[in-house]
Amino acid sequence: MGVQKRFRQGQILKVLTGQPVASQDELRRQLGHLGVRVTQATLSRDLRELRLVKTSSGYRPLASATADEASPLPTLARALKDFLLDLRPAQNMLILKTPPSGAQPLAAAVDAEHWKEVAGTLAGDDTVLLICSSRTACSAVQKRVEEMLR
Numbered sequence: 001m002g003v004q005k006r007f008r009q010g011q012i013l014k015v016l017t018g019q020p021v022a023s024q025d026e027l028r029r030q031l032g033h034l035g036v037r038v039t040q041a042t043l044s045r046d047l048r049e050l051r052l053v054k055t056s057s058g059y060r061p062l063a064s065a066t067a068d069e070a071s072p073l074p075t076l077a078r079a080l081k082d083f084l085l086d087l088r089p090a091q092n093m094l095i096l097k098t099p100p101s102g103a104q105p106l107a108a109a110v111d112a113e114h115w116k117e118v119a120g121t122l123a124g125d126d127t128v129l130l131i132c133s134s135r136t137a138c139s140a141v142q143k144r145v146e147e148m149l150r
Contacts, residue, residue: 009046011036020058027059053105062108077148079109087145092138094145096128103128117141 021027024043051062083102088095107123117137122129132138
């Protein structure tokens with residue numbers, strides 16, 4: 001990792017530990033005040049590499065954003081309970097609807113499970129597209145997700 005990148009990521013962590021930051025644009029502006037110029041694409045990549053997700057209280061590490069000390073639920077089960085609003089099958093895909101900014105942490109939690117039936121995920125702001133290897137696999141994943149919500 002280059003010195004510039006390490007420095008920039010350190011400044012990101014410094015800003016985020018000092019105060020809640022509501023958006024990437026706000027974070028980019030605060031970094032600019034520190035003399036760190038960064039594009040939105042680079043900032044997005046840095047946030048992903050640092051495993052930071054946007055929550056209602058600002059950006060936080062993925063583990064602390066989805067962990068709940070009172071409940072020993074696995075990360076995906078917790079993320080489903082926290083973020084999933086609706087689940088719709090579409091052939092060999094599942095569409096997972098979330099509140100705004102909920103898609104990224106949910107997709108990351110699905111990816112972390114490494115399910116063999118899931119070929120990949122695509123996350124927007126409030127929608128996760130979960131692509132399965134077949135319709136049968138999609139049905140199995142849907143049942144597994146629904147069981148986690150019980």
